[in-house]
Amino acid sequence: MARAERPSRYINREWGCVYKPDADFRFCMIYPDTYELGQANQALRILVNAVNARPGMAAERGFLPAPEMCDELRAAGLPMFSIESCAPLAAFDVIGITLPHELAATNVLEAIDLGGIPVRALDRAEDDPIVVGGGPCAYNPEPYAPFFDAISIGEGEEALPEGLEVICGLRQRGASRRDIWRALAKLDGWYVPALYRWRSREEAQDVGSWIEPLEEGLPTTIVKRLHGGFAESSAWEPCIVPFAEAVHDRLNVEVLRGCARGCRFCQAGMMYRPVRERSADNIVNAVVVGLAETGYDEVSLTSLSTTDHSQIAEILERLNKRYEGTGVRISIPSQRLDSFGARMADLVAGQKKGGLTFAPEAGTQRLRDVINKNVTEDDLFGAVDAAFAAGWRRCKLYFMIGLPTETDEDVKGIARLVQQVYDHAKAIVPKEQKGSIQVSASVALFVPKAHTPFQWCGQIPPEEALRRVNLLRHSVKYRAVSVSWHDPKTSFVEAVMSRSGREAADLVEGAWRRGARFDAWSECFREDAWRDAAAELGIDVDAVAQTSYPTDYVMPWEHISCGAARRWLAHEYDLAMGEQTTPDCTFDRCSGCGVCFQLKADNQLAGDRND
Amino acid sequence: MTDPNAPRVFRLRCTFIERDRLAMLSHLEVAHALERTVRRAGLPFAVSQGFSPHMKIAFGAALPVGVGSTCEIFDLQLRDYVAADKALAALQQASVPDLMVQDARYIENSAPAASVAFPFSTYEVVFDGPVGRIVVPEAITVVRKKKEKTLVVSEFLTEPFVVEGDRATFTLKAKPTGSLRPDVLLRHCELDASPITVTRIAQRANQFPPR
Numbered sequence: 065m066a067r068a069e070r071p072s073r074y075i076n077r078e079w080g081c082v083y084k085p086d087a088d089f090r091f092c093m094i095y096p097d098t099y100e101l102g103q104a105n106q107a108l109r110i111l112v113n114a115v116n117a118r119p120g121m122a123a124e125r126g127f128l129p130a131p132e133m134c135d136e137l138r139a140a141g142l143p144m145f146s147i148e149s150c151a152p153l154a155a156f157d158v159i160g161i162t163l164p165h166e167l168a169a170t171n172v173l174e175a176i177d178l179g180g181i182p183v184r185a186l187d188r189a190e191d192d193p194i195v196v197g198g199g200p201c202a203y204n205p206e207p208y209a210p211f212f213d214a215i216s217i218g219e220g221e222e223a224l225p226e227g228l229e230v231i232c233g234l235r236q237r238g239a240s241r242r243d244i245w246r247a248l249a250k251l252d253g254w255y256v257p258a259l260y261r262w263r264s265r266e267e268a269q270d271v272g273s274w275i276e277p278l279e280e281g282l283p284t285t286i287v288k289r290l291h292g293g294f295a296e297s298s299a300w301e302p303c304i305v306p307f308a309e310a311v312h313d314r315l316n317v318e319v320l321r322g323c324a325r326g327c328r329f330c331q332a333g334m335m336y337r338p339v340r341e342r343s344a345d346n347i348v349n350a351v352v353v354g355l356a357e358t359g360y361d362e363v364s365l366t367s368l369s370t371t372d373h374s375q376i377a378e379i380l381e382r383l384n385k386r387y388e389g390t391g392v393r394i395s396i397p398s399q400r401l402d403s404f405g406a407r408m409a410d411l412v413a414g415q416k417k418g419g420l421t422f423a424p425e426a427g428t429q430r431l432r433d434v435i436n437k438n439v440t441e442d443d444l445f446g447a448v449d450a451a452f453a454a455g456w457r458r459c460k461l462y463f464m465i466g467l468p469t470e471t472d473e474d475v476k477g478i479a480r481l482v483q484q485v486y487d488h489a490k491a492i493v494p495k496e497q498k499g500s501i502q503v504s505a506s507v508a509l510f511v512p513k514a515h516t517p518f519q520w521c522g523q524i525p526p527e528e529a530l531r532r533v534n535l536l537r538h539s540v541k542y543r544a545v546s547v548s549w550h551d552p553k554t555s556f557v558e559a560v561m562s563r564s565g566r567e568a569a570d571l572v573e574g575a576w577r578r579g580a581r582f583d584a585w586s587e588c589f590r591e592d593a594w595r596d597a598a599a600e601l602g603i604d605v606d607a608v609a610q611t612s613y614p615t616d617y618v619m620p621w622e623h624i625s626c627g628a629a630r631r632w633l634a635h636e637y638d639l640a641m642g643e644q645t646t647p648d649c650t651f652d653r654c655s656g657c658g659v660c661f662q663l664k665a666d667n668q669l670a671g672d673r674n675d
Numbered sequence: 676m677t678d679p680n681a682p683r684v685f686r687l688r689c690t691f692i693e694r695d696r697l698a699m700l701s702h703l704e705v706a707h708a709l710e711r712t713v714r715r716a717g718l719p720f721a722v723s724q725g726f727s728p729h730m731k732i733a734f735g736a737a738l739p740v741g742v743g744s745t746c747e748i749f750d751l752q753l754r755d756y757v758a759a760d761k762a763l764a765a766l767q768q769a770s771v772p773d774l775m776v777q778d779a780r781y782i783e784n785s786a787p788a789a790s791v792a793f794p795f796s797t798y799e800v801v802f803d804g805p806v807g808r809i810v811v812p813e814a815i816t817v818v819r820k821k822k823e824k825t826l827v828v829s830e831f832l833t834e835p836f837v838v839e840g841d842r843a844t845f846t847l848k849a850k851p852t853g854s855l856r857p858d859v860l861l862r863h864c865e866l867d868a869s870p871i872t873v874t875r876i877a878q879r880a881n882q883f884p885p886r
Contacts, residue, residue: 071699071740079711079771305711307697307704359711359769391728 068133072308073099076147080304080358082112083148087122089232091115092146092156094126095164096171097584099147102127104312106366107162107199107220109303114221121228124148125304126159128175131582137178144178153179158194158231160224163201163208166511166561167554167584170576172197172211183573185213185258190241194231198224202255203288203335204514204621206274207561207568209257213241214248216255217624218288218335223253249282253289255624256282262566268618274565275623287625287662288335294321295340295668299350305358314362314395315354319347319379323368324648324667325400326655327425328436328640329467331513332368334633335626337659339650341670344375348382355392362393370396371403372650374671380411398423401439404447409454419458419502420451426467427477433643434469436636441481448485452492458502459485465532466510466524468640475532478505479539486545504546507533511558514621515628517636522612523559526552554589559609565620571597571605629658684721684731684752687762688789689779691747697773698743698872706734708774709749715769718762721752735789735878736796736849739856744875748789750782793878794849795833798857802841802868809836809843810865817859824853831855833882841868844876 068074093112095102102108108125115123124146129137137144143152153159159179161172173183176195182188185195197208198216205215216223227248234244249256259282260275268274273284291297299317306313322339323332351363363383370376383394396412401422424444426432432439448459463478486503493501509529512521524532533549540547560568574597575590582588598605613619615634622630632655639646646655651673660666693705700708710730713720721731735748753762763779770776786792811832816825831854836845847855861870 070701072701072704075696075699077696077771077773079708079715305708307700307708309704309707355714356717357715359714361710361714389722389728391722391730 067136069130070308073127073306073310074129074133074147075307076150078304078306080302081148082116082123084116084122085149087120089121089158089228089235090151090156091121091123091158091160091228092126092151092153093123093160094128094153094162094175096161096168096175097128097164097582098130099127099306099308100310103304103306103308103310104314104316105162105164106316106318107164109301111160111162111220111224113302114225115228118225118229121225121232124151124156126153126175126179128171128178131588134174134178134581143180144175154181154193156193157235158196158228161195161197161212162199163197164199165584166201166558168201169207169561169572170580170583172208173573173576174581176211184210186210188213188241194241194244196224196227200331200335201561203331203624203626204562204564205255205257205624206262206566206620207564207572209262209566210569211572212257213245214254214256216289217253217286218626219291219294220289221291221294223251223289227251227254246279253286255286257566260623268620272618273623274618274620285623285625288627290627290663290665291321292665295342295670297342299342299346300353300357301350303354303358305360312364314364315351315358315360316364316366317347317350317354318342318367319365319370319376320367320373322667323372324650324655325369325372325438326436326636326646326648326657328434328517328636329425329464329510329513331516334515334628334657336368337627337657338663338665338667340668341373341375343670344379344382347379348386351383351394352386361391362395364395364397366397369398369400371398371400371408372673374669374673374675376403377407377411380408384411399447401447402443404450406450406453409450409456419460420456421460421462422447423462424481425462425464426470426474427463427479427481428474430643431467431470431474431477433645434640435467436640436645438645438648441484444481444485445488448488449492452489452501457493457497457500459489459504461485461503461505463505463507464510465507465536466529468510468518468521470532472532472535475535476539478507478536479541482540482545482547483542486542501544502546503544504548505536505540507536507547507549509552509555511555511562513562514619515624515626515633517633517640519563519619519633520613520615520617520637522610523555525606525610526555529555550586553586553591554583556605556609557583557594560603560605563620564608567601567603568608570601571603574598574601625662627657627659627662629662632657682721682754684754684784685756686782686784686786687751687753687759687779688782688786689749689751689763689766689776691749691770691774691776693738693744693747693774694874695743695773697771698738698741698874700774701740702734702737705738705747705774706732709734712766712769712774712776713751716762716765718751718757718765719753719755721754733788733790735793736854738875739858742798742858742873742875745777746875746878748793748878750789793880795846795877795879795882796849796857796875797844797846797877797879799874799876800843800845800861800870801872801874802843802866803871804868805841806838806843806866806868808865808867809838811836811860812863815855815859815863819853826853826855828855828860832860846882848882
């Protein structure tokens with residue numbers, strides 16, 4: 065330990081840890097990256113609390129050690145361990161791994177293997193832990209399928225403890241791993257890949273599904289679980305205060321879940337429906353209690369689109385009043401352009417003004433209509449005017465390159481828009497402060513995501529992406545405006561993980577066996593490991609990323625349902641091609657996505673969003 | 676230099692322990708953790724004025740990562756007077772066991788800062804067995820900010836090691852120009868046993884403790 069870099073991330077004993085040494089049933093929830101990146105993860109916090117709330121069950125946290133530490137542990141013959149009791153992973157009854165993004169797949173294998181557990185469910189012995197997964201990437205579970213005994217689809221607050229109760233009961237009766245699989249497969253929202261045969265492409269297109277149950281009585285569609293009590297449940301989610309410097313190290317209060325804006329590239333906007341708001345009283349109370357219990361001096365009001373909350377102005381007014389002059393900062397992670405006016409600018413202003421981030425996503429109104437962004441240039445300029453008038457001096461704008469139907473005109477449109485934003489800022493800011501204005505554009509490559517209207521669309525080839533970025537760079541004439549672009553070496557991995565079927569699991573394992581891990585860290589990414597593994601398996605990764613399909617093509621995740629009907633997704637795709645927009649049902653009429661019907665739920669708003 | 680219009684503050688000097696695994700915390704991590712402890716304790720701490728307001732708290736001399744302590748110090752400025760025993764109880768409620776506040780008492784606002792008031796630190800080393808022989812080098816070369824620097828040990832080590840069974844104590848003097856870290860000194864000594872833990876057990880203003 066003395067040799068480890070930043071040992072504070074491995075030593076536990078933080079404020080807020082829960083210890084249940086007497087619990088018979090032990091669960092370890094793992095974030096498949098280092099402590100710094102995972103400690104503040106919302107899924108980890110919520111699920112550890114939910115399991116610890118059950119009598120007889122203890123939940124601990126686990127993080128992948130830093131790369132050098134993984135090697136040191138292996139060299140010393142030591143396994144990956146949990147934080148609270150420093151126990152080897154193999155000593156737990158159940159291991160849970162959250163799948164936060166597409167570049168964590170090899171880390172999942174690294175964690176399981178370093179924990180002393182066989183990486184494939186079929187190779188695990190009766191006394192090995194049951195390994196379960198969940199999280200955003202579980203919506204296309206197939207590339208991870210063989211590595212998990214079971215995968216939880218959707219919100220885990222209730223599904224995970226329920227699943228653990230079933231496993232606990234069966235293990236006490238000495239049931240086999242296969243019996244546990246069968247029982248989990250029959251629970252709502254649980255998918256047990258080993259109980260289904262993976263069909264060939266022809267068969268799948270013919271039958272309309274890629275999976276075939278190997279036994280009677282198994283569901284053929286797994287519908288996501290919804291935490292029905294979200295809005296009423298307390299917004300104060302007890303959290304651990306780390307010693308080590310970690311990302312998002314502050315009080316995070318989840319104010320609402322779901323976003324129905326309907327951006328057609330956005331997976332989060334599809335998978336967290338319907339929209340559920342917590343009340344202003346609930347949120348303000350959570351901030352007051354949370355700051356007192358943790359000692360944090362910063363709170364973030366988190367959600368996919370916090371400024372959409374129907375009571376956001378009231379919430380900010382109450383918090384600003386209460387914490388004036390105390391040094392407490394109140395921040396909002398994402399600002400919607402069309403709901404960020406002068407009033408909101410004043411309310412989120414506080415004393416310290418960092419950068420402000422907006423996401424127009426596309427440079428022309430035509431393309432913004434295609435993606436259903438539903439913001440106009442006037443919305444953007446209005447927001448920028450308000451922000452710079454309220455004292456902000458830095459503004460970052462997010463865009464995507466390679467969106468379906470994008471032309472060079474759209475790319476040049478990004479340059480035009482960013483320069484106009486700079487002009488607006490210059491007109492508002494006092495003359496002597498003009499030098500402090502910073503306007504930047506951050507450009508990402510479009511990755512087609514499962515369960516979105518753009519799931520059938522291919523990615524543009526890397527050379528074409530580079531050409532378009534260079535076109536953008538040359539189109540920006542202002543020297544004060546910067547364009548940042550991360551070379552998307554990893555984008556084919558993201559596309560493969562987000563679009564492939566079960567065959568990609570061999571690719572993940574092959575890449576990992578060749579040394580791929582920490583793919584999200586640019587200094588660790590091993591493109592050759594992935595390319596070599598793909599070559600050996602005969603998988604054309606570029607084709608997987610770049611192929612477009614007609615909307616009647618059955619995609620490899622169609623047995624998983626987030627509630628949004630495939631017919632609606634296809635209809636949205638058609639509307640996109642016709643440059644037609646669809647309104648947000650929390651402001652306007654229902655768009656018929658099918659979520660409320662499928663999940664027997666409804667949007668739950670704390671007030672009227674149009675007020 | 677004192678501003679007659681400045682609001683009155685009350686300066687509370689607190690000592691705390693840093694033990695067991697939490698000896699692995701860096702000075703900055705300890706500082707952050709203590710600020711959060713003070714906030715959890717609900718004490719009326721003073722906040723600096725200016726662009727980036729922050730808690731008025733000052734820390735004693737830094738402890739190297741891996742070295743524990745029974746006698747670390749921080750000074751906290753309060754806006755309102757809180758009885759020292761009440762403040763201590765609140766801080767203890769808000770502390771984790773291995774980073775526990777032990778004592779709190781008010782000091783003069785003019786008293787020297789904790790970081791310079793106690794240049795003499797005594798450390799206790801526990802070895803993995805009885806230690807018979809400790810040979811201290813005359814000089815140690817350390818690398819600081821990519822520059823090599825040679826420290827003459829006798830300028831820092833005020834008296835010989837005191838050995839008792841598997842334990843030894845020694846006292847190091849911090850100088851304005853720099854200090855010799857206890858863990859670095861031990862690494863350069865010839866020893867017939869291996870150190871298991873190193874703990875700062877006293878910080879003093881003067882070389883000899885009052886008798």
